[in-house]
Each structure stands twice: as structure tokens, then as C-alpha cells.
Amino acid sequence: MGCKLDQYAEVAGREVIDHLRQLAEPMKGINVVHVNSTREGGGVAEILHRIIPLQQELGINAKWEVITGDPEFYQCTKKMHNALQGDRLYIPETLLKQYEATNRRNYERLQSVLEAADMVYIHDPQPAPLLSLCSNRKGKWIWRCHIDASRPYRPVWKYLRRFVEGYDASIWSLTDFAQPMPHPLYIIPPSIDPLSEKNMELGKKEIEKIYEQYELDPQRPILVQISRFDRFKDPVGVIQAYRMAKAFVPRLQLVLAGGGATDDPEGKDVLIEVMDYSDDDPDIHVLLLPPDAHRTVNALQRISDIALQKSLKEGFGLTVTEAMWKAKPVIGGNAGGIRLQVINHHTGFLVDTPEGAALRIRYLLKNRENLEVMGRRAKEYVRENFLLTRHLREYLTQMVAVMRGSLERIQL
Amino acid sequence: MNQPFAVLDCALIAIATGQKAHDLRELRDRLITMSDPGIMYYHFWDALLRPRFVDPEYQNDFAAWVWHDLHDRRLAERLSILNPADYRLMDDLRHKMIEVIEERMDEEDFMFYPDADHPFFFCRSQIVIFDTHFRIDDPRKLSEIIAQMSLGSIFYHFIDSRRRTHSGINDFSVWLRGFEGVYEVLADEIDAIDPYFDSLPVLRNELVTVVEKYFKKGNH
Numbered sequence: 001m002g003c004k005l006d007q008y009a010e011v012a013g014r015e016v017i018d019h020l021r022q023l024a025e026p027m028k029g030i031n032v033v034h035v036n037s038t039r040e041g042g043g044v045a046e047i048l049h050r051i052i053p054l055q056q057e058l059g060i061n062a063k064w065e066v067i068t069g070d071p072e073f074y075q076c077t078k079k080m081h082n083a084l085q086g087d088r089l090y091i092p093e094t095l096l097k098q099y100e101a102t103n104r105r106n107y108e109r110l111q112s113v114l115e116a117a118d119m120v121y122i123h124d125p126q127p128a129p130l131l132s133l134c135s136n137r138k139g140k141w142i143w144r145c146h147i148d149a150s151r152p153y154r155p156v157w158k159y160l161r162r163f164v165e166g167y168d169a170s171i172w173s174l175t176d177f178a179q180p181m182p183h184p185l186y187i188i189p190p191s192i193d194p195l196s197e198k199n200m201e202l203g204k205k206e207i208e209k210i211y212e213q214y215e216l217d218p219q220r221p222i223l224v225q226i227s228r229f230d231r232f233k234d235p236v237g238v239i240q241a242y243r244m245a246k247a248f249v250p251r252l253q254l255v256l257a258g259g260g261a262t263d264d265p266e267g268k269d270v271l272i273e274v275m276d277y278s279d280d281d282p283d284i285h286v287l288l289l290p291p292d293a294h295r296t297v298n299a300l301q302r303i304s305d306i307a308l309q310k311s312l313k314e315g316f317g318l319t320v321t322e323a324m325w326k327a328k329p330v331i332g333g334n335a336g337g338i339r340l341q342v343i344n345h346h347t348g349f350l351v352d353t354p355e356g357a358a359l360r361i362r363y364l365l366k367n368r369e370n371l372e373v374m375g376r377r378a379k380e381y382v383r384e385n386f387l388l389t390r391h392l393r394e395y396l397t398q399m400v401a402v403m404r405g406s407l408e409r410i411q412l
Numbered sequence: 413m414n415q416p417f418a419v420l421d422c423a424l425i426a427i428a429t430g431q432k433a434h435d436l437r438e439l440r441d442r443l444i445t446m447s448d449p450g451i452m453y454y455h456f457w458d459a460l461l462r463p464r465f466v467d468p469e470y471q472n473d474f475a476a477w478v479w480h481d482l483h484d485r486r487l488a489e490r491l492s493i494l495n496p497a498d499y500r501l502m503d504d505l506r507h508k509m510i511e512v513i514e515e516r517m518d519e520e521d522f523m524f525y526p527d528a529d530h531p532f533f534f535c536r537s538q539i540v541i542f543d544t545h546f547r548i549d550d551p552r553k554l555s556e557i558i559a560q561m562s563l564g565s566i567f568y569h570f571i572d573s574r575r576r577t578h579s580g581i582n583d584f585s586v587w588l589r590g591f592e593g594v595y596e597v598l599a600d601e602i603d604a605i606d607p608y609f610d611s612l613p614v615l616r617n618e619l620v621t622v623v624e625k626y627f628k629k630g631n632h
Contacts, residue, residue: 019562022542023423172428175533180430187426187535339530397423401538408450412542 004195005057011194012389020389021058023396026412028059030118031139032399035065035110037077037126040291041259042228043190043318044123044146047391050193054392065110067127069102074265077126083156084125084149085232085313091156103129119399121171128163140168140402146190146315148336150176169402173316173337184406186398189340191391192321192382197294199325202302210299214285220251221365224304226297226322228258229270229288232313234333236277237354239284241310244358246283249365257287257300301326305371306364307348310357311335321386324348324378329371331360341386347378414590416547417554417583419561422568424461424537426454432531436482439474439532440513449502450536453575456496456505458537460612461567471608472496474509474532481528487516495608500580541568551588551595555623558584563612570607570615582607584619598626 009017034052038045048064055062069077076095083089107114107130114120114130118139122128124146131141143164149157149172157179164170164181171186172178178185192199211218223242227233235256242254256274271288278284289296301307307323309332316337320330324341330348332338342348349360364371404410429451433439446452455473470476470492479488490512499505516522544565548557558566569583579586585602588595601622607615 015560015562018544019421019423019564022421022544023540025542175426175428175535176530178428178430178533185428185430187428393423394425397425397538397540400540401425406538408536408538410538410540412540 003057005054007195008387008389011383012387016389016393020393020396023393023400024058024060027396027399027403030060030399031116032060032062032119032121033065033113033117034062034121034123035067035114035127035130036123037067037069037074039066043315046196046198046318047190048123050196050388051392051395054388055395058392058396063113065113067103067106067110067130069106069126070098071265072098073102073126078265080125080156080160081147082232083153084145084147084160086151086153088153089156091159096159100129103127104133106130107133119402122167125160128160131166132163142398142402143167143170145170145172145177148174148177148313148315149179150336152179169398171398174340177315177336184402186401188391188394188398189337189386190316190318190321191386191388192318192325193388194325198298199322200298202295202298206295207299207302210296210303214255214287214300216253216255216285216303217251218303220253221249221305222253222255222303223306223308223361224255224257224300224323225308225310226257226301226319227309227311229267229274231266231270232311233258234310234312235270235274237312238308238310238357239274239277240354241308241357241361242284244355245361245365248362252361252365253283253285255285255287255300255304257285257289257297259289259291259293297322298326301328304328306331306361308357308361309333309338310351310354311338314338317341321382324375324386325382327375327379329364329374329378331357331364341381343381347374347381414587416549417587419544419546419548419557419565420541420568421544421562421564422539422541422572423564424458424539424567426458426535426537429534429536431534433528433534434531435527436478436484436487436513436517439477440510440517442534443506443510443513446506446534448536449506451534452496452502452506454535454537456494456502457571457574460571460607460615461563477528477532481530481532482526484516484523486519487513490516495606497574497606497608502575539572551591551598551623552627554584555620555627558616558623559620561616563616566612566616566619570619598623598631601626 005017034048036044052062052064076099079089079091114134115136120139120141121144123144169184169186171188173189175187225238246252274286278286301323307328307330309317309320311333314336320332320338320341323330330342332342334350334352342350344350351357433442470479470488475488475492478484496505573583574580581603585599588599605618
């Protein structure tokens, strides 16, 4: 691979790249390991696919390890994930035992890598117990929570907390999500990669092919929500909003598209619910995409008039960032990181109900000029705040900060 | 002969303190007991290096929260006008804020303690400073070099300098005043730039313009 960092200079500016190289200088040669539970699907895997090669290019020996488990393990961690997002879910003792045993088995496989690392990033709850198993660790361990844990279901959080409070620090996407713990709580919002297949510019032909491929009419307005089939993404609420808006804009089309993640066992059930609810409406297109359908997602976002992300709970909502990067206004649920990105009335609208979403859909389709202006603002907002270069800078800053202690000012 | 100007750069990382306020009384109470000046600094100054919209209604996090989450425009306006550059110590600014909040609470039309839509989360930051190994030896090169500086360098030399140095002003002016009065006027003009209401890219442009204009007038 060539010098990828240099390619980002064209999008983010040369001085931004020079800044990253200088900041990374003291970390050259250190061993960093990231651990999560899936290589494909979902925002975490995507971020790791992007950020690890750049850390390597900056001279950091960054590795990515994935823990594996049987269906019971994923059932447990999915429940844990939903409980952290506020669902009052009971997790049976047998599943928790399975969770701990799976971590022990994975630890045996990863022991030497984890013990030797200067810095270990454990992503989300799935591999969280690894720290408690690594008694001969030499490096700093960071727990990276990508979930909106602002109001966790307390019994589950109490169980998980004993595994994560021993970390040297934790990272959260928003201040709202951070749970008090006896270590520094760093705040790092995620980002998108403007050069990835999901966000790069596409040729006109490739974009137009999507209309034909999914039987969409280019002459009629299109709403698109890209997300996993997950109840917290409220796909049923999106269909309700579409139906209310369609009563006024009969030519409206809706695309609900998403892939499945290997660590999400509920996806199939939700997909069936959504298919049932769409009731064979020929203008509702429910698409289950393979995990590598990045260019398809890119094209779908580009052919949309408005992007929806009507989540009830959301970690950060990278699909919002992606749509904004394509200059689309976003109608987003008033939840999690969507609030940081959708500046109400400027880059889109925040809504709390399907009714609210329907009203904003009608408004934007009626006021095309405002739709265009909001889209342009959205793109610039992402350029300044949510590109991968900013994310990488904050990771590097956090690495230095953790390695040099809790001083307010660190002079290299 | 003055020493060359050492161009440093910095990066900030935000840290949640775990403290929050759900209404105005809690905000006031937290401000009264707050001991870390870094928290005030974060919510007034660090916003320049954080995601924010190009046309924010209010300039500091407290004012923005009072408007967006408490819907008290009168108090939001009064907090927004507080200029942190006017306060040598963050503690003085904190006391002023408490005064403004309490005055508002005493007013007849004040709706007592409605819950905020979302809580206010108190944060602080860690700053990592590094040397770019770039040096400026001649003030006439200043505009050209400022134009190429990262936003981190602009923040460090123009914003962070205010709490780091005894003079409480920016590093460029301090350096220019080391030339035995030759660049006193230029230093004054740079001092006169109000850094609080602009984004860092705009501030960088403003600095470049001021320096360029000064030398175009025939000054040396």
C-alpha cells in the first residue's frame, strides 16, 4: 500500500497530516493491540479497518485481534449491548458463565500478544474480561465503549463494571455516555473515512446502475435509511413516517438497507418484522446487503433526496456522518451521537416521533432550495469535525496522555 | 538580538469529569464547589478545537446549554457575552458566572428550576504540546509562516498562551516586543484581535492579514 496518509492531505489539508506525523513521533515502534468481536459488519469493525493501517503508517506496531465464540456467547453479548442501551433485560447466569468462559478461551489464544503489548484497546463489552485474566500485563489497557450507555440497565452495568473499572482509562463517544469510573474518561467521537469505498466519489454510471438494480425510479423522491436491522434503529417507525408523508407526496419511495453483523443474532427477526410491516408496498425496498456492499451503500446514499436515521438509541450513528458527507440533509432521531451531528434546522432535523419525521420529510421535499443548502452545510460540518484524520489525532493524543500520566499539560 | 520564535503545536483530548447538572440550581452549586480551573477553561476556550457549528448561537458551552436545554434566552445572552479574555484567572470568571446566574434566579419572571432537556456535563482536557522544530527569525516572515500553521499551533500560540504566560497575551506579541520597540505597533495590532468569536481558521486568516498589512505600509 502506498502512502495513504498523503492522500488525506487532499481532503483535510497538508498541515493536518504534518501535525499527525509530529504527534505520532514519540509512539514510533510501540506495540498496540485492538481487540473486538467481529471483523465485518457494524461501525466498530469499520473504524478499525480504517484506523489501524494509518497507525501502522505512522510507525506504530498496531494489530487487530478478534475474539470468537459460539451462538450463546453472542446471544449474551447482544443482551448486554441492549441492556447498556437501557433495555431492562435479564441475562441468565448460564449465559454469563458462557461469556466468561469464552473470554478465558480467547485469552489462552491471545495471551502472549496481550502480555507483550504497550497499549491494549478493548472494544465494547464482548472482550472486556480479558484484562482481569492478563495478570502479567506490561502495557496500559483502555476500554473503548462505542455504545450509548447513558442510562444502562443497572444490574447488567453492575456486572460489567467490575470488569472495566480496572482499566487505565476508558474512551466514550460522547460525554453523555460516560459512566463515572475510577480512571480518566476520555471523549472521542468516531469518524468516517472519506477515501473508503463507502464514502469516495463514484462515477455517474455506477450511481445510475443502482436505480436499475433495485428497481427505483430516478424521477421520484427517495428516502434512504442505512442501518443494521435492529429495533433501536426503529425501522418500523421509519415505515410509519414514510406512510404519513406519502399521503401528501404519493410518489415517494423508501429504501431500508442494511447488512447483518456476525455478532448480532437478532437481525433476522427484526428483518422479518420489517418485511411484514412493509406489507408488500412496491415503493418500500427492504434490502439485506452483504457486509462488503460498501459501494452499494455509497450509491444508495448518493441517489437519496433525504437520509433518515430515526434511531431511538444510538452510539454515534456513522451512517448519519456518511450521508452528510454526501451532502444530504439528515432527519435523525434525537438520540446519542446524532445530536452532535444533526444541528437542528442547519444540517437536518432532530425528531422524536414518526410524525415529526413525516413533517420534516414533507417540508424538505417541498422546499428544495433549503434541502440543498442544508446538505451543503452538512458536508462542510463533517469535513471540519468528523473525518478520520481528526479521530486519529485524538487517539494519538490520548495515547500520549495515558502513557505520560494524568498531567493536564504534557510537553513532549 | 531577539531569540527565534519556536513554533510549537498542540492537541487536546477531552475528559469527562463524571459531574453533571440537571437544572440551573445544580449548575450554580457545581460552579460554587468547582476546584479545577481546567473545567472553566474547557467550556469557554477549548470549544475552538472541538466540533461546533459554523454559526453558533452562543459562544460558550454554559450559554448554549442554558438556551438549548433550559430555554432561558435572557440568561443565555448574559452568559454568552462573558468574554474569558477579560479574566486573568478562570476563578474570577467562575465567580462572575455564579453572580450572573444568581441575579437571574432573583428576577421576578424567572421560572424556578425547570429540568433541562439534557444535563450539562462538566469536562476538562489534557493538552499535549510538541515542537515542530520550525523557527522564525525574522518578523517579516511571520505572515507566510502563520498561514501554514496547523490549527493546533494557532490555538497554542494565540489562545493557550493566555493562561500559560504571566502577561496573559499571545506569544506572537510577546516575541515581537523582544525587538526593542521596533515592532511595538504590530504587537499592539495583534493584541487587538478578539479571538473569542471566530473559528481557528478565521483567526489564522485574521492574523495573516494584520501582519501583511503592517509590512505593506512600508514598515520594516
